[in-house]
Amino acid sequence: MNHVAAKLEIPLAAMGEMTHRCPLQCPYCSNPVNLAKASDELSTEEWKRVLDELAGLGVLQFHFSGGEPLARRDIVELVGHATKVGLYSNLITSAVLLDEVKMTALAEAGLNHVQISIQGAEAASADRIAGYKGGHEKKLAAAKLVRDSGIPLTVNAVMHRQNLDQLSDIVELAVAMDASRLEVAHVQYYGWALKNRAALIPTPEQLDAATRIVDTARIRLKGKLLIDYVIPDYYAETPKKCMGGWAQSFLILSPAGKVLPCHAAESLTGLSFDSVRDRSIADIWRDSPALNLYRGTSWMAEPCRSCEFREIDLGGCRCQAFALAGDAAATDPACGRSPLHREIFSLAVAEASEDRRTLVYRKYAGQS
Amino acid sequence: MSLSELSRPKLAPHIVLKRDEARSRWVILAPERVLVPDETAAEIVAMTDGVATVAEIVDRLAEKYKAPRDEIAGDVIEMLQDLADQGYLA
Numbered sequence: 332m333n334h335v336a337a338k339l340e341i342p343l344a345a346m347g348e349m350t351h352r353c354p355l356q357c358p359y360c361s362n363p364v365n366l367a368k369a370s371d372e373l374s375t376e377e378w379k380r381v382l383d384e385l386a387g388l389g390v391l392q393f394h395f396s397g398g399e400p401l402a403r404r405d406i407v408e409l410v411g412h413a414t415k416v417g418l419y420s421n422l423i424t425s426a427v428l429l430d431e432v433k434m435t436a437l438a439e440a441g442l443n444h445v446q447i448s449i450q451g452a453e454a455a456s457a458d459r460i461a462g463y464k465g466g467h468e469k470k471l472a473a474a475k476l477v478r479d480s481g482i483p484l485t486v487n488a489v490m491h492r493q494n495l496d497q498l499s500d501i502v503e504l505a506v507a508m509d510a511s512r513l514e515v516a517h518v519q520y521y522g523w524a525l526k527n528r529a530a531l532i533p534t535p536e537q538l539d540a541a542t543r544i545v546d547t548a549r550i551r552l553k554g555k556l557l558i559d560y561v562i563p564d565y566y567a568e569t570p571k572k573c574m575g576g577w578a579q580s581f582l583i584l585s586p587a588g589k590v591l592p593c594h595a596a597e598s599l600t601g602l603s604f605d606s607v608r609d610r611s612i613a614d615i616w617r618d619s620p621a622l623n624l625y626r627g628t629s630w631m632a633e634p635c636r637s638c639e640f641r642e643i644d645l646g647g648c649r650c651q652a653f654a655l656a657g658d659a660a661a662t663d664p665a666c667g668r669s670p671l672h673r674e675i676f677s678l679a680v681a682e683a684s685e686d687r688r689t690l691v692y693r694k695y696a697g698q699s
Numbered sequence: 700m701s702l703s704e705l706s707r708p709k710l711a712p713h714i715v716l717k718r719d720e721a722r723s724r725w726v727i728l729a730p731e732r733v734l735v736p737d738e739t740a741a742e743i744v745a746m747t748d749g750v751a752t753v754a755e756i757v758d759r760l761a762e763k764y765k766a767p768r769d770e771i772a773g774d775v776i777e778m779l780q781d782l783a784d785q786g787y788l789a
């Protein structure tokens with residue numbers, strides 16, 4: 332069997348975690364548990380150079396994310412710079428800091444798309460999950476500002492045991508918010524979410540009901556609302572092609588400028604990621620030992636190595652393998668062929684049936 | 700949106716047809732999506748300006764490629780309807 336290193340692709344898209352500061356405290360935040368300090372964040376000029384380099388490399392889309400990207404005072408300037416260098420720009424925001432003045436400025440700066448997260452279909456439970464009183468109402472007002480400015484809107488709804496019974500209402504809410512796209516994304520359990528797994532993992536019955544709701548809504552809303560659906564790995568039979576493959580088509584920049592293959596990669600102990608402060612992104616993308624480590628299929632052990640699907644899913648998620656199997660080079664336990672698969676499925680079912688509700692909130696306090 | 704030869708389609712605001720120089724191809728950029736139309740599809744999309752009807756686009760292509768009009772009409776409508784179904788046409 333021939334396991335050659337993957338051909339080096341030019342990344343299609345990049346995401347900047349512009350800051351880890353955020354007014355919300357969602358207990359499944361995709362940021363690492365060790366949040367970056369404000370004083371470590373890249374400066375305006377450094378982010379501009381990053382955008383220049385990405386455009387030069389052939390990256391097509393740039394996602395301004397966080398933390399809360401609007402917590403950075405230079406966000407309008409940076410969106411304008413992305414437009415100037417020809418990057419298609421997306422703002423991924425909680426929207427609680429989005430007011431009319433800022434929205435107008437962002438639209439004038441050429442912003443192409445806004446994605447607003449919601450935590451539920453109604454204020455009381457959504458605000459509880461976000462740990463931010465009044466947040467839900469602010470999001471609805473912000474969504475209207477986005478649509479009034481003519482920019483297309485995606486609503487991102489992160490789903491878990493404590494809000495899955497609201498899914499039908501969430502679909503209706505996305506329609507009412509005039510979104511063109513809805514992401515129904517079940518929580519994936521890394522970092523903060525792993526700490527909260529017992530409080531968030533759905534029951535298999537909830538998952539089946541959610542899948543049926545999405546299937547029906549997709550047919551009914553065809554041409555009006557595009558629905559992307561991500562199921563939780565613990566209940567999958569085949570692993571997802573995480574990030575389209577490790578360092579294949581997507582890269583993430585941490586607030587301090589580390590070039591990462593995914594949000595959670597810094598949770599893999601023993602790996603060292605290069606910074607845009609030290610080397611060009613082109614060099615890092617090509618030569619970084621950490622990015623090359625799990626590229627393609629040559630790193631695989633059995634059962635991945637001889638698996639006929641190895642090019643399809645590229646072994647699933649390295650961070651999940653590390654978190655659950657203790658080895659980032661193991662088969663993702665989401666895969667039915669992983670020796671751990673039955674175990675994590677049973678664990679999920681058991682935790683879901685216990686139905687603990689207490690949340691560990693993602694707190695920024697003390698980090699800056 | 701259901702397209703016919705009388706429609707005057709154009710790309711929705713914020714959907715961008717762009718030459719991807721690094722990869723020598725055309726791309727259509729949309730929220731969280733990069734579509735890769737072939738040269739002909741890109742040519743058709745470039746002709747959708749909200750003024751030209753589908754019928755006019757088909758006429759121009761039939762003339763240019765000396766191909767049967769019916770065949771081209773079917774292909775053009777199918778391709779544009781697919782874009783419309785994804786919400787990419789205004």
